Each structure stands twice: as structure tokens, then as C-alpha cells.
Amino acid sequence: MGASTPSYLSYLYLGHKMLKQMLLTGCLVLLSVVNTGFARGPNVLMIAVDDLNHAMSCYGHPQVKTPHIDSLAVQGVRFDKAYCQIPLCNPSRASILTGRRPDELRVYDLERHFRDQLPDVKTLPQLFKENGWYSARVGKLYHYNVPFGIGTNGLDDAASWDHVVNPKGRDTDDEKLIYNAEPHRAISGALSWLAADGTDEEQTDGIVATEAIKLLEAHQKEPFFLGVGFYRPHTPFVAPKKYFDLYPLDKIQLPKFPANDRSDIPEAAFAHNCPVPNYGLDRDTLLRATQAYYASVSFIDAQVGRLLDAVKRLKLEDSTIIIFWSDHGYHLGEHDGIWQKRTLFEECSRTPLIIYAPDQLGNGKPTQQVVEFIDIYPTIAELCGISAPVDLPVNNGQKT
Numbered sequence: 001m002g003a004s005t006p007s008y009l010s011y012l013y014l015g016h017k018m019l020k021q022m023l024l025t026g027c028l029v030l031l032s033v034v035n036t037g038f039a040r041g042p043n044v045l046m047i048a049v050d051d052l053n054h055a056m057s058c059y060g061h062p063q064v065k066t067p068h069i070d071s072l073a074v075q076g077v078r079f080d081k082a083y084c085q086i087p088l089c090n091p092s093r094a095s096i097l098t099g100r101r102p103d104e105l106r107v108y109d110l111e112r113h114f115r116d117q118l119p120d121v122k123t124l125p126q127l128f129k130e131n132g133w134y135s136a137r138v139g140k141l142y143h144y145n146v147p148f149g150i151g152t153n154g155l156d157d158a159a160s161w162d163h164v165v166n167p168k169g170r171d172t173d174d175e176k177l178i179y180n181a182e183p184h185r186a187i188s189g190a191l192s193w194l195a196a197d198g199t200d201e202e203q204t205d206g207i208v209a210t211e212a213i214k215l216l217e218a219h220q221k222e223p224f225f226l227g228v229g230f231y232r233p234h235t236p237f238v239a240p241k242k243y244f245d246l247y248p249l250d251k252i253q254l255p256k257f258p259a260n261d262r263s264d265i266p267e268a269a270f271a272h273n274c275p276v277p278n279y280g281l282d283r284d285t286l287l288r289a290t291q292a293y294y295a296s297v298s299f300i301d302a303q304v305g306r307l308l309d310a311v312k313r314l315k316l317e318d319s320t321i322i323i324f325w326s327d328h329g330y331h332l333g334e335h336d337g338i339w340q341k342r343t344l345f346e347e348c349s350r351t352p353l354i355i356y357a358p359d360q361l362g363n364g365k366p367t368q369q370v371v372e373f374i375d376i377y378p379t380i381a382e383l384c385g386i387s388a389p390v391d392l393p394v395n396n397g398q399k400t
């Protein structure tokens, strides 16, 4: 997606310069860059989810129940063709939060920090912080190892935030109870799960929501940029038992695919850590893994619902932009047994994205326009009346 085919959000960023072209090409203006009418800058609530694919009712999944994310999709714009820059946590997140491509950041793996290459790059939360917004993070916005980094700062960026919270819940204490279907791998990268005892609020992601709500309450009177990052449905798939009960094993369907689906797919298209179909696991184990993933999605949905309820209760709906994304998609056995991430198939590179910006004409309508995740940075800055760095790739890297 180069400069010759600017994406939908890029159109937004370019604003007036592109308006004529937008009309000529028939692009539907779902969000506009006109004055948002706020007496003060709008707040930003950025909700990040880890390893969430389109297994949500609002994206047409026949089984997975996500009523709260669905409500946000109805309230805002659901992007049906949004693509992450690289389908892996660290490079995708670094790209979203700097508005720059992995090729510029030189971040392709799970270890490298984007400031190693660009020490003075201005992140999106940093931009807001420097323009007077209170900037805070709860949980995983930049990369973290899940689950072993939970409770730490992970690969954080201190310049981005006024305040950070690193929740750590009973899921970390319960690690010894987690079932690992591939015991030769660590649970961070293996199909592994736990139908947990206890309440939502005891889980790390329940604490993420609780702490984020506290920050919403404490900072409701000032412009804020609040990043709220959930750790599930990343492996291990840990969620309270009631969410597993939503998905009886005999109702779960494994993906269908054509016979010989792999015969015309080059080897390089498959992730190096998923060398054989389904990791060689049997059908019952795959059904249980799918159940656990679905349970984790519904558990996260409930935590998102708690956040959205707080926004409503605090009467922040008319002054808060809400951006919901996952860092990439996720495989659950498609193409004859691909699981997890690190591929460029649609299931993995196409990524959930929902944006609600108050009073925008496009709210309530999904869009098929292709967007990429580097478009998020300039769009959110523009919606809040803040000038983004002029050398972002949306400007083709030019200082115009």
C-alpha cells in the first residue's frame, strides 16, 4: 500500500488536499477531519487486544459472542479491511504507536526497541503528552512477553506516558495449572489453556479494566490519552470457567479448507514455528484449544464492556474518541492446520479495527476501504487538532 494508492485513513489525514480526489473516486467519507467542535481537545481511549482475530459477532463470526465490542462497532466505524504492518506483536505495536513502517524502525522481531533505530521518534501518546494531554498506559500497549512479562514494564517506552500501571492477576499464580498441549514449548508460544476459578476481576485483564476505570474517574476533567492493553486471547488462553461454558465442544467447528490446500502454497508462506499441520495434535485437542480461544475472546469482550460502561457512566461519550485494535489476526487451523501468527494470510494480517469519534458522519457504518495501521497515528492526531510529524510515511516520508 504505497503512496500511489493512499488508504482510507490516509485520505482522512490528507484532508482538504485529497477531498477532490475522494469525491472523484467515490470514496465514502466515514470520518472527516473537520473541526470536531470540542471546547477542549477530545480524549482518546485506545483499547489494544493481543492476538485477537475476527472471531467476534460484529465481524460475522457465527458462534463467538462479543456483545460489548459489537456495541462499539455499531457506535463507530468497523473497518473490515484493516491490515497490520507485520503480524507479530512487537513490530506491529511499534508501528502503530509511531505511525512508521517496520522498515523504517528496523523492528521485525520480539526483542528490538524502536528507539534503537530512531531514538528521537515521537510516539502517538508522546505527541499527546507534549500537547497537554494526560497520557497513561494500563497493561500491554508496547510489546510484552505473555505471560512471563506480565507485571513488568515489558518493552515499554518511558517517553510516551505520564503514568503506567502493570497489572498482575491470579492467572500468573495459576500457571502451574495451565494445560500445555505442546509441552516441549513454553506456554507463551504453545497451545495452552486454563478454565480458571475465580472472578473476572482477579485475572490480569480484569485488573487492567479496573485500573483503567480508576484512571478514567480520576482524569475525567482533563484531556487524556489512555492506552488500555489486554493480554488475552494471547496464549495461554486463560479465562474464567463461565466463558468456556459458552462454547460446548460439540458445537465447535474446525475450519474447512479445500483438499490439497497446501499444494499451491510455497513453504515460505508458513510460519517457521508451525512446521507441520496442527502441530500434529489430534482433533479433540484442537477443539479444546479453539474453545479456550473463544472463551478468552468473550472474557476480553466483558472487560471492554466494563470500560465502555465507565465511559458512559462518566458522561465521556461525547468527548472521547475510542480506538479498538488488535496487533494482528490469528490462525485457528485454517489452510490445513495453521495456528497462531507470523503469516501473511488474511486470517493473520487482516486485523480488527474499530474507531468511534463523536459526531462523525460515518458512525454506525462499516467500511470496506483498505487501511493499514500506520494510518491510525495521523488520523487520531488530526481528529484531536494536533499536528503529526510531517515526515510520517503517510506523507511519503517527505518534509512538506
Ligand SMILES: [Ca+2]
Pocket (backbone or CB within 6 Å): 050, 051, 088, 089, 234, 327, 328
Ligand atoms: Ca500479539
